[in-house]
Amino acid sequence: MAYQHQQIEQKWQEFWDKHQTFETTDETSKPKYYAADMFPYPSGQGLHVGHPEGYTATDIMSRYKRAQGFNVLHPMGWDAFGLPAEQYAMKTGHNPADFTSENIDHFRQQIKSLGLSYDWNREINTTDPSYYKWTQWIFEKLYENGLAYESNMMVNWDPIDRVVLANEEVIDGKSERSGNKIERKALRQWVLKITAYADRLVDDLDDLDWPEAIKEQQRNWIGRSKGAAVFFDVDGTTTNEKIEVYTTRPDTLFGATYMVLSPEHSLVDSITTSEQKESVENYRQEIAVKSDLERTDLNKNKTGVFTGAYGINPINGEKLPIWIADYVLSSYGTGAIMAVPAHDDRDFEFAKKFDLQIKTVISGGNDVDVAYTGDGIHINSGFLDGLDKTEAIDKVIAWLEEKGSGHAQTNFRLRDWIFSRQRYWGEPIPVIHWEDGTTSLVPENELPLLLPHATELRPSGSGESPLANLTDWLEVTREDGVKGRRETNTMPQWAGSSWYFLRYVDPHNNQKLADTDKLKYWMNVDLYVGGAEHAVLHLLYARFWHKFLYDIGVVPTKEPFQKLVNQGMILGENHEKMSKSKGNVVNPDDIVRDYGADTLRVYEMFMGPLTQSKPWSEEGITGSRRWLDRVWRLLIDDNDQLRDHVTTFNPLDLEKIYHQTVKKVTEDIENLRFNTAISQMMVFVNESYKSAALPLEYMNGFVQLLAPFAPHLAEELWVRLGNSESISYVTWPKYDESKLIDNTVEIIFQVNGKVRGKATVSRDIDQDAMVDAAKADENVQNFITGKQIRKVIAIPGKFVNIVVS
Template sequence: MNEHTYSPAHIEKKWQKIWQETGAFKTSDEDDKPYFYCLEQFPYPSGRLHMGHVRVYSIGDVVARFKRMQGYNVLHPMGWDAFGMPAENAAIKNGVHPAVWTYDNIDFMRKQVKELGSSYDWEREVTTCSPDYYKWTQWLFLLFYERGLAYRKRGAVNWCPDCQTVLANEQVEDGACWRCGTEVVKRDLEQWFLRITDYADRLLKDLDKLTGWPEKVITMQRNWIGKSEGAEVQFAIEGSDDSITVFTTRPDTLYGVTYLVLAPEHQLVKLLVEGTEEEEEVTRFVEEIRKTSDIERTAADAEKVGMFIGRYAIHPLTGEKLPIWIANYVLPDYGTGAVMGVPAHDERDFSFASKYGLEIRVVIEPQGEELNKPLETPYTGEGVLVHSDKFNGLSNQEALTKIVAHLEERGVGKAAVSFRIRDWLVSRQRYWGAPIPIIYCDRCGTVPVPKEQLPVILPKEVSFAAGNLSPLKTNEEFLHTTCPTCQGPATRETDTMDTFIDSSWYYLRYISPKDDTKPFDSQAVNRWLPVDKYIGGIEHAVLHLLYSRFFTKVLYDAGLVSFDEPFESLLTQGMVTKDGAKMSKSKGNVVSPEEIIAKYGADTARTFILFAAPPDRDLDWSDQGVEGAHRFLGRVWRMVEQHREMFAVRQPASATSPAEKKLLQVTHATIKKVTEDIGTRYQFNTAISAIMELVNAIYSYPEDADVGTKLDAIETVILLLAPVAPHITEELWHKIGHETSVHQQKWPEYDPAALVQEEIEYVIQINGKLRDKVVVPRGLKREELEELVLNREKVKEQLEGKTIRKWIVVPDKLVNLVVS
């Protein structure tokens, strides 16, 4: 290879090897520099990197390298979110054990990530399917169990027939499995849950702390948690000792209730119809409703379907009988699984009552106005109460609190808060996940595995042809064990944990990944965290990010960490698309990172993907854009090559002529902009654009001007470009005579004095239209400026026969003459 020719394949392999051999990016835990934790969401080892990976890792690497050059002790780790259904599905399909499939993929993807030139500390690598990791996942589960935050109950759950496992509510998208797209159905199973609802209020309130998060993510979490303030109202059931609890945000409409609706799966339904003539029909209706997903049942345009179950409730304030119905639009896990029907003042209730001929009773009317009867649409606005006993004439807002107080006085209700979020269902009837460390004993009941016996090792020999049976049940040696309490025969829990458990704490394990005595070193964690910059996809706004916040708060309450939010600042990058569509094999529009790196080099791939769009926007792939990025790097290479010998004999810069001062000004303006764009605004595209402009200015610099000024500018280009294109800049840095790494250099600082321009260009407008431009000395007095403008030939021509009515002067920018 000609050493003067830009050859990415050669220099990138060369420097990757040197960086690895010298431990260039190893992080020290004992450093007097300020700490900075830069983290990208770790990948699932699917087997191949895609351009989305390249984008997120390039963004993270720019931040990490930039911060190192700014003098920070940077932690920048990488690992693998390695449990999950795809590995198990591959095992079933191809006869390959999930562990073999997963570790082969990790080896391949690790190689790909290293080819990008990312500055990871590989000594901190974690793999969630490794026993030395999931031992501590199990330990944390037991911590939750000890604190009353992990529990088991039987209930209707989301079941994916294709993946043969339970899904949390958050993992059901438009009624389908988030992984495979199969329609989700309901099944009754004993399941393990984590009480995330105990933290709902804190998770909501503490969103206000997250000033470094995108507002759209804050909004998504706020909506998912879904806090509602209102009242719980008790409706007695005629002929029964049971009662129905309803949560409502509109206690002001309580006198307008004409029926109650229970979720078909509500625990009272079966009891209320047992032995009645309606029992068979109700049972049939319930089974039919259970076949539809929650999303379908609650969609705004879904048909409201219900039936009367033959029983009545008693209104707590009026004593009247209210028919009890069941309907598809009420879900068992939201609120109390029961709603009060107020059809005159709720669109959904109005639609349902109109369909089934139920009474529609008006109890709120606009101030000073009587509603037409019968109603054609429900009235949902503000107003005063009518037909509401002693509360008649009150505004509905005033009545809200007074009716709640009245309910409390009579012992039939109270003020209450409800949340949309439900407890986190963490059981999975699959193999490739962390075993839940619980044992069942006929004598002792549910017994946690003693922590000193962890990890509960995932057995290698299982059958994947067991239908709906958890694969772990097929390994007799795993299934049957000894009770740690009574030493009698017992069985193990055969469900594994949701893989979102693994990713809810991995950022802590990076701090002490080889510690075999505890999940993480609390003292070190408290030095490094919260994560300073977290980078990943918007698709995890509710799932992973919410769960990680929950985990951190539990660990904070347990005294294991000193902070209660894990990620201080969050950057959610956009997708990489091609021809306007998300890249996918089925669309035939996938661009392979290996192909791009082989043809153009990793630096080109990084430069393009950082330059083509702001990081939070979708990026549409462009072959021409990639070629343009490659040409730019080639231009930088040639610029340095042409001046290599000059660096050996360089003299201090002496910028005295206008051209020299101009290049000095552009150099320092570029330093200022790139520093702000990378370090504050995270707008890498505009940072690269500024570097390109500096390169153009260097190429335009007169040959007879001061060489020192030019060489300083070239050196600045290399330093500023280093986080973006680490290989070419490392090579060029050494070419110009440096012996230490460019990535160990101090980030350049701009000189404010160099930014002060001695001359200013004024735009001259007449009646708002551009007519001329003039360059004047900075600080020129207004009278002198006006005189200079009036003497311009183009201005004289435009003013002939006209009168100047007004001068508008924007200092250092513009002069506009208003004439007539």
């Protein structure tokens, strides 16, 4: 009888459920292995074929490690707060909680149909009050440690709908939904001081087993740069205020010919001369109405105005005109620069446009049309003359420090994390603002601060979240009669996902976010698999929280994820990203129904390397199904019985290929090369078809190798081979290295590096004999007779290369 995937898959899924096969205990006598997936947002669309790719990879590792004797933690959960639910709720008048829970049920059922070996007792959900209690608790700890503060920050503001939008909701300067033009508006926000961890977030990347590309993206995002702060006096001013600039090239200080403040700089008003006041004001207004997009468009066309004031270069006393220009950002460094047009592209462009002086202080640039930003010998630079860049930087910083005119300084591109959202469907920030002007946290013993049930979500219109409408929840009175108002901002979706991997370790603890000993045993995550789209935000935020929790003694490790792997995207058959509009979306439910979960798993792993993007192919999936059919027929006959040539008798014709297969599959799984592991199993099956007898030992071993990839089929065949139920914890097969070596080897003969012949020889043949054999080869002789042999290279057991002139 043919392979009946539906029946077999249902049978074994029920078996695993009933026997709690994958329940994880904290059995610390065993070595541990923690394999986690990036948990999904349970969208209304359900599972995508991209999801099973990463999930299958961690599942293969989990099943493999169990067979290797590891105690495996392999959990799943739901990142269930988020914008789509809120938008849907506003449109339909439902509560996001209700259909979020429906979506989760749908996701869980879909994921279970894939036969993934999760411990469902540890399922977590970020919207569950017993979970977000601890998200709120972490926020309170951050607040108590001075890492959470309130500040006016610029946000994306839809002036017609009167709502705040996330960056990703703004497309080309317009709201993705309403199409309204978005403005920048300052609003009070909660902000987390991630910049306090900037250095450690960069430095600790070095020890992580992550893709270099992701580490590099994080380094760029954090953007650490080393340079100097330099103080410039303002000429003729009555105040003592100096302008502090930041530069990475203090060595070019002698080449500074003007200065620029950002239009928002606090000293602009006080230094601008009365003659220039009007043009400065006009320019600032012009800038203020421009959106980010328009500012970016101005990239190639620099603008700015002169303030009328002059700064004094501390190194030589020269007077430098002070301009304001929007190419200097108020949010980076000090919002003020010294301009060295000869050696900075942006300053050069600006100087050309406004006809400012350009003074060369480094030799090496020959082109008068561009700035020279490279290294070179300093000239026209007083005591720096003759030095190269590194020497000059050291010397000038020492000079500045001695004179009190500056010092070495490190700056970061990274900004503090705007942590509040003007939304309903998120964790309430547990803060009360009192009418006496004070702010307090909700006491720890009152956590979780529950998100109030709202039947109808309406925008508040004020820029606050819909929570501002819920008066009963909003207003509180203290024992002493002082009235207060709860914080209406909620946390961003990143909050719950910044620590969920800790909760899996001890998901039902109501005393702590997780037990310390359990964390000591299970952390770090040994393998973390997810999409590269989280390269920066999620992975950076999670690292930040983890380091903070480490500092306050909650977690035992500095980093959460030791090894990170990004699975590639699964593209449509046309090699384009799957999308509804392109009509190339494949629904995993259809594949599971028509071909089976095992086929889907094997196909997704066989398509190509895990980390690469690869296109879906309908023919490819039938090929994988055909192979599983072939595996089935190898062992099971038409009458649904084990074939009689599966036997305890071993004629040894499969011995070598069997041991090779165990070795290759084992090593490939260790290195996440699942595609080549499968291809090796295919080779083994092909060989087995040619063999008259199928030794039981090899068939058992092969089914074990197959089990991580096609677990349902493997469980079924395992029983049919006469073993007792459940393959999951049976010790992984071993290979014998001595069985891989033949007594004879094939060596190749080359002439001038080209293959001209080959021969099968004894494995321990010596070099001379190999060379003799090569010279005796008929075809080799065609190429060497009549020519002079200049050199012979012979690697024993491999090849002979005869070099002739």
